[in-house]
Amino acid sequence: MKTINTVIFDLGGVLIDWNPEYVYLEVFEGNREKMDWFFKTICTQDWNENQDAGYPLQKATSERIALFPEHEDLIRIYYDRWEEMLGNAIEGTVDILKSLIGNTSYKVIALTNWSHETFPIALKRFDFLHWFEGIVVSGEEKTRKPFKDIYELTLKRYNINPEESIFIDDNLRNIEASRELGINGIHFESPKTLREQLKHYSINI
Numbered sequence: 001m002k003t004i005n006t007v008i009f010d011l012g013g014v015l016i017d018w019n020p021e022y023v024y025l026e027v028f029e030g031n032r033e034k035m036d037w038f039f040k041t042i043c044t045q046d047w048n049e050n051q052d053a054g055y056p057l058q059k060a061t062s063e064r065i066a067l068f069p070e071h072e073d074l075i076r077i078y079y080d081r082w083e084e085m086l087g088n089a090i091e092g093t094v095d096i097l098k099s100l101i102g103n104t105s106y107k108v109i110a111l112t113n114w115s116h117e118t119f120p121i122a123l124k125r126f127d128f129l130h131w132f133e134g135i136v137v138s139g140e141e142k143t144r145k146p147f148k149d150i151y152e153l154t155l156k157r158y159n160i161n162p163e164e165s166i167f168i169d170d171n172l173r174n175i176e177a178s179r180e181l182g183i184n185g186i187h188f189e190s191p192k193t194l195r196e197q198l199k200h201y202s203i204n205i
Contacts, residue, residue: 013170017087092191099205146177
């Protein structure tokens with residue numbers, strides 16, 4: 001194994017807690033079954049990920065309302081109250097990030113699936129987002145993980161040798177895609193587990 005000199009972080013679910021349940025569980029008055037149906041049928045993960053790849057939020061909302069007019073109010077909530085779905089920083093991971101930033105042995109980059117329209121909200125809220133050498137935001141690039149081109153773009157833009165880099169993401173699908181390009185990957189589960197996993201790559205922080 002080559003020495004790791006670049007660490008690439010996902011953001012949502014790794015450094016930042018984001019969950020639409022924070023809004024919709026209240027909207028559905030605690031009825032998780034109804035909420036789950038809504039996410040599986042109307043405002044689905046695939047639908048949201050399309051906006052992460054740069055699709056306009058207003059257009060996406062209007063199109064979804066046209067398909068499900070009887071649920072217009074619920075659909076509008078998704079992006080009207082998006083900021084309320086944004087939780088706190090995952091402090092244990094932020095501590096790891098801070099240690100890496102303070103070590104000149106590592107280049108530290110972020111690669112995130114995030115709408116370019118909502119990402120500025122996160123930039124204002126979380127100071128640590130300004131610590132990175134660079135952040136690749138899927139919505140700005142009009143593509144997203146796990147598609148090959150966003151990994152290749154990241155490697156090229158920041159002059160990264162895949163074999164000398166490690167990518168941390170809470171979505172196993174995205175890790176598997178990065179490994180196909182030779183990037184080492186860690187499937188994030190918790191800050192404590194991440195510290196232990198980094199030791200396998202001789203990163204002791």
